[in-house]
Amino acid sequence: MKPIIPVLLAGGAGSRLWPLSRKSYPKQFSNLIGSNSLFQQAALRLSAGKELKFLPHIVLTNSDYRFIVTEQLLEIGINPGPILIEPSVRNTGPAILAASLYAYESDTESILFISPSDHKISEVEKLHECISIGAEEVQRGNLVTFGISPTRAETGYGYLETSTITQRSALKVDKFIEKPEKKIAEKMFEKSNFLWNSGMFMFRSKDIIKAFENHCVNLIEPVSDSVTNGVKDLGFYRLQSEAWSICQNISIDYAIMEKAPNVVAVPFSGTWSDLGGWDSVWEKMDRDKNGVALSSNAHAIQCINSLLRSENENQEIVGLGLENIIAVAMPDAVLVANKDNSQDIRMIVQSLKHKNISQSEVFPKHHRPWGWFEQLTIGTRFQVKRIMVKSGAALSLQSHHHRSEHWVVVEGTAKVTVEKNVQLLSEGESVYIPLGKKHRLENPGKVQMILIEVQTGIYLGEDDIIRYEDNYSRI
Helix, strand or coil: CCCEEEEEECCCCCHHHCCCCECCECHHHCCCCCCCCHHHHHHHHCCCCCCCCECCCEEEEEHHHHHHHHHHHHHCCCCCCCEEEECCCCCHHHHHHHHHHHHHHHCCCCEEEEEECCCEECCHHHHHHHHHHHHHHHHCCCEEEEEECCCCCCCCCCEEEEEEECCCCCEEEEEEECCCCHHHHHHHHHCCCEEEEEEEEEEEHHHHHHHHHHHCHHHHHHHHHHHHCCEEECCEEECCHHHHCCCCCCCHHHHHHCCCCCEEEEEECCCEECCCCHHHHHHHCCCCCCCCEECCCEEEECCECCEEEECCCCCCEEEECCECEEEEECCCCEEEEEHHHHHHHHHHHHHHHHCCCHHHCCCCEEEECCEEEEEEEECCCEEEEEEEECCCCECCEEECCCEEEEEEEEECCEEEEECCEEEEECCCCEEEECCCCCEEEECCCCCCEEEEEEEEECCCCCCCCEEEECCCCCC
16 A cells, blocks of 8 residues: 555644633643643554554645744654645645645645544544545545544534445535534434545645646645745745745635545544534543542532533642533633533633733743743733753754843753853752843753743743844744
């Protein structure tokens, strides 16, 4: 069997899982269920198989997540393959076409398996069996989608209406159905020829490119130009932004799958969830006899069918007499909602964003290629941060127009450059960075380094940075 190129779509924001999932650090990179992030789980299940051979992943993401993608792959022992940077959000249609064109340049017979990076699939061997069936259909020139055998009359998923069996239980797809009303979902659930639409696809690159030429030709030129004129940036490949900006914002379903005559579905009967809301997370978590799911620092008294979760190890959450409630506590925001309204949580994000409330999209902790920083408190003319720098990493050589900084090392060793002066600071030692002075922070040690930064000045925004040198090409 020809090796398969897994394509992981990792650019989504996942607003229905607010406040844990936000634009600055969405759900696919969080340890939502299990010890690895959803993105890591997706990469692992498409890395090895008894009968299947996978080539290095192609990952599509945006610029803000590029270093997170690299770091999380290395954490699980996967050497990153091509990471394509989308200049802006244009949905799955342009993204999948870009990956297909990129793969086609190296191998005109390449086979791609497209997967979201934020789904939960436990039975990997069953998935691989389905991929093997899909591989046979791909060789016949078909476009393969993977349908989930429904377990209930779900209104939150799209459906596939199927008919005749082609080969080895692959089904011809007659119709794609958008998220249905309850009565329609109940009627479809009673029949055996309807599947949930999983958002996973498989095809040869040449066949999907041909399908775009036949059914969505307006995307071919801008996406092709964006791929051809992209540039390498460290270990990433940046798609050209000018051509990308004129791409239609359209899903692969609307662009191709609903129009192409050669679409078949392979049913997957294993456990699957798109974790599209807190109700889905509740279903996948361990629950007690009363249907209550708890995080390690959550407590329930006389509660029924509820989810209580705290994402701060120093913050306890307690529920008393709750029924059908979702309660999620973050250091800077708390959600309390009826479980039946889980799909409406994105409305909260839109409302907070409209009011210019930062918690709508941004966490107090900001991830960077060298580590992270966390905002502890902020006032009119001061701000306090906690900064972690990974072993061997360094911030850029920089200066600020509007603020000075005071650094106190609380863990590890810091190498600090201020203009021409270079010094090593140990735990408990500090240094002052005057306004306007060029400076740099490095961790020369073998363990992480943590310091407390106190900023003072008339403006404390992150855009008050002038970079002169940077290991991550952010100048």
